[in-house]
Amino acid sequence: MDINAVYNDYLTRFNTYLGTIEYPAQPARLYEPIAYTMSLGGKRLRPVLTLMIADMLGAGGAEVLPVALGVEMFHNFTLLHDDVMDRADVRRGKPTVHCKWNDNVAILSGDAMLTMASQFICQAPSRCLSAAMDLFNRTAIEIYEGQQLDMDFETRNDVTVDEYLHMIRLKTSVLIGAACRLGALVSGACDADLDALYDMGLNLGLAFQLKDDLLDVWGDPDKFGKQIGGDIMCDKKTYLLITAMNEAQGVDRDTLNRYIGMAEATVSRGEKVSAVTGVYDHLNLRERTLAAINRHSERAVEALRQSTLSAAHVATLTALIQMLINREN
Amino acid sequence: MDINAVYNDYLTRFNTYLGTIEYPAQPARLYEPIAYTMSLGGKRLRPVLTLMIADMLGAGGAEVLPVALGVEMFHNFTLLHDDVMDRADVRRGKPTVHCKWNDNVAILSGDAMLTMASQFICQAPSRCLSAAMDLFNRTAIEIYEGQQLDMDFETRNDVTVDEYLHMIRLKTSVLIGAACRLGALVSGACDADLDALYDMGLNLGLAFQLKDDLLDVWGDPDKFGKQIGGDIMCDKKTYLLITAMNEAQGVDRDTLNRYIGMAEATVSRGEKVSAVTGVYDHLNLRERTLAAINRHSERAVEALRQSTLSAAHVATLTALIQMLINREN
Numbered sequence: 001m002d003i004n005a006v007y008n009d010y011l012t013r014f015n016t017y018l019g020t021i022e023y024p025a026q027p028a029r030l031y032e033p034i035a036y037t038m039s040l041g042g043k044r045l046r047p048v049l050t051l052m053i054a055d056m057l058g059a060g061g062a063e064v065l066p067v068a069l070g071v072e073m074f075h076n077f078t079l080l081h082d083d084v085m086d087r088a089d090v091r092r093g094k095p096t097v098h099c100k101w102n103d104n105v106a107i108l109s110g111d112a113m114l115t116m117a118s119q120f121i122c123q124a125p126s127r128c129l130s131a132a133m134d135l136f137n138r139t140a141i142e143i144y145e146g147q148q149l150d151m152d153f154e155t156r157n158d159v160t161v162d163e164y165l166h167m168i169r170l171k172t173s174v175l176i177g178a179a180c181r182l183g184a185l186v187s188g189a190c191d192a193d194l195d196a197l198y199d200m201g202l203n204l205g206l207a208f209q210l211k212d213d214l215l216d217v218w219g220d221p222d223k224f225g226k227q228i229g230g231d232i233m234c235d236k237k238t239y240l241l242i243t244a245m246n247e248a249q250g251v252d253r254d255t256l257n258r259y260i261g262m263a264e265a266t267v268s269r270g271e272k273v274s275a276v277t278g279v280y281d282h283l284n285l286r287e288r289t290l291a292a293i294n295r296h297s298e299r300a301v302e303a304l305r306q307s308t309l310s311a312a313h314v315a316t317l318t319a320l321i322q323m324l325i326n327r328e329n
Numbered sequence: 330m331d332i333n334a335v336y337n338d339y340l341t342r343f344n345t346y347l348g349t350i351e352y353p354a355q356p357a358r359l360y361e362p363i364a365y366t367m368s369l370g371g372k373r374l375r376p377v378l379t380l381m382i383a384d385m386l387g388a389g390g391a392e393v394l395p396v397a398l399g400v401e402m403f404h405n406f407t408l409l410h411d412d413v414m415d416r417a418d419v420r421r422g423k424p425t426v427h428c429k430w431n432d433n434v435a436i437l438s439g440d441a442m443l444t445m446a447s448q449f450i451c452q453a454p455s456r457c458l459s460a461a462m463d464l465f466n467r468t469a470i471e472i473y474e475g476q477q478l479d480m481d482f483e484t485r486n487d488v489t490v491d492e493y494l495h496m497i498r499l500k501t502s503v504l505i506g507a508a509c510r511l512g513a514l515v516s517g518a519c520d521a522d523l524d525a526l527y528d529m530g531l532n533l534g535l536a537f538q539l540k541d542d543l544l545d546v547w548g549d550p551d552k553f554g555k556q557i558g559g560d561i562m563c564d565k566k567t568y569l570l571i572t573a574m575n576e577a578q579g580v581d582r583d584t585l586n587r588y589i590g591m592a593e594a595t596v597s598r599g600e601k602v603s604a605v606t607g608v609y610d611h612l613n614l615r616e617r618t619l620a621a622i623n624r625h626s627e628r629a630v631e632a633l634r635q636s637t638l639s640a641a642h643v644a645t646l647t648a649l650i651q652m653l654i655n656r657e658n
Contacts, residue, residue, distance in 0.1 A: 029480075030474060081436055081440060084436060103414075107414060108414065114440065115443070116466075116470070144437055144444070149356055
């Protein structure tokens with residue numbers, strides 16, 4: 001089995017469906033930013049998981065496509081509003097909506113994307129509509145809580161690793177868990193499968209985010225697609241920085257005190273990235289982060305084994321987990 | 330029948346239920362703005378309509394309360410995000426969320442209110458869940474379209490009266506229509522009643538907004554609760570201003586050209602409000618607006634008569650419509 005080919009098949013199926021969605025022409029400043037955002041691409045991990053799991057559990061038909069789109073549209077809505085809040089200029093190599101248009105356009109078209117996501121989830125079969133909407137809404141609330149914690153962390157210097165893991169569980173993992181559970185729900189899966197696949201998604205989400213943190217520092221510049229050290233330059237509270245702030249001593253502590261909070265204009269990128277990476281290296285954080293990624297991906301595979309999925313399907317999803325934690329961008 | 334007493338009974342019932350809602354304590358900057366917004370009061374027109382109509386059609390029990398709250402929470406979400414977009418400092422006599430906290434808090438807690446509104450609507454009886462969510466989501470989309478049109482109008486000087494009426498139908502009326510229709514839906518009303526009550530709400534909403542426009546200029550300062558002329562001072566494109574911009578000639582045209590767009594700091598409130606009100610008076614706009622309000626309230630009553638409601642209930646709702654269009658604030 002070539003997991004890349006399997007992934008691409010589902011990706012193509014999703015993108016083909018996405019291409020059939022027509023947005024109203026007017027008001028242009030409401031709908032053009034939505035079409036723009038949805039056309040920027042990305043891995044489409046969440047809808048691929050929804051489609052793949054539904055397929056494995058017997059709901060391979062058209063009924064799962066709107067649900068997968070609802071998950072992806074919700075995800076893109078959160079990115080759109082997060083980019084306003086974080087004043088981010090670029091997303092997937094293109095200007096963000098609030099830069100290309102303005103803040104008001106970004107706020108309102110984001111609101112519309114949230115409602116449109118709900119409309120797509122509401123196309124779930126009526127037998128699971130209530131459960132699908134409850135999961136979707138509960139997940140959305142958790143994600144807002146995660147985003148608020150992430151913003152709260154910006155002004156705190158005493159964030160613990162456990163608090164960080166709790167935050168990324170809310171901000172990132174629960175939607176990956178929900179994407180899996182929705183695929184199972186549409187298929188009429190039993191409660192044990194719903195729980196097992198949600199648990200798989202949660203742990204995959206944690207591993208996925210930790211890999212994100214790791215790639216920013218030790219990614220291969222030729223394959224990463226972004227400049228190395230972006231998180232370091234903006235003092236982003238990642239697993240690496242939080243662990244370092246909790247543990248660094250002596251010269252390493254001095255280095256962090258010197259560089260963290262230093263305005264971007266007053267230090268060269270090379271100098272700051274190299275200094276902070278040095279601290280991470282002293283604390284052995286590359287290996288420790290890889291170990292944490294492996295721990296969560298193993299838990300994801302264990303959860304998978306608790307489900308009633310066939311050995312072949314467990315193997316496919318295990319390969320997918322491996323592919324995602326070994327990714328280079 | 331004392332319609333004020335009837336209204337206050339439903340208002341008390343709604344506010345009592347609202348008082349039982351507990352918000353999570355953390356993250357405080359996500360939930361405190363929501364509790365703050367929901368505590369600011371207001372007429373609670375939409376949930377009162379939902380409760381009253383459900384009661385009349387036989388769903389007087391507890392099942393309608395979450396749906397009424399969903400409508401009110403959605404309405405408050407739109408006000409919260411609109412205030413960010415319009416840079417409004419005050420709402421119901423208190424600082425707006427983005428002033429009391431900041432823009433990011435307002436964006437994110439607004440997002441959470443939209444999802445919470447959906448959670449309350451999802452508590453509708455399962456037999457009407459799908460119809461309730463479809464109506465709720467479709468209405469939300471129409472309201473975003475209305476808000477975008479309203480923002481588009483700010484930079485245009487050629488808005489027609491028909492375009493304005495189309496905009497307020499979307500921005501204001503459809504939610505009042507939906508509040509009525511949801512009350513009927515929860516009661517298991519027939520399609521004819523659903524349509525008649527929606528139509529009543531739509532026309533009531535138009536009359537309500539036109540009355541809003543009128544009160545800003547000719548309200549009784551002792552009863553209005555806000556300073557007279559707020560819309561005039563910020564060149565808000567109301568029914569009055571749009572009609573005047575389409576019709577004013579000669580000296581009146583010169584007056585509009587002189588004062589509209591004039592920065593607030595460069596003209597006294599008394600001078601600008603008096604000059605623009607003079608143009609409105611020359612065009613007989615007070616009487617013409619009152620006539621438009623009456624036209625829409627009559628259509629609302631006609632719609633009501635198409636329903637299967639008893640004569641007593643039609644009389645109560647007719648009295649409510651009269652009360653709302655005769656209001657002084």
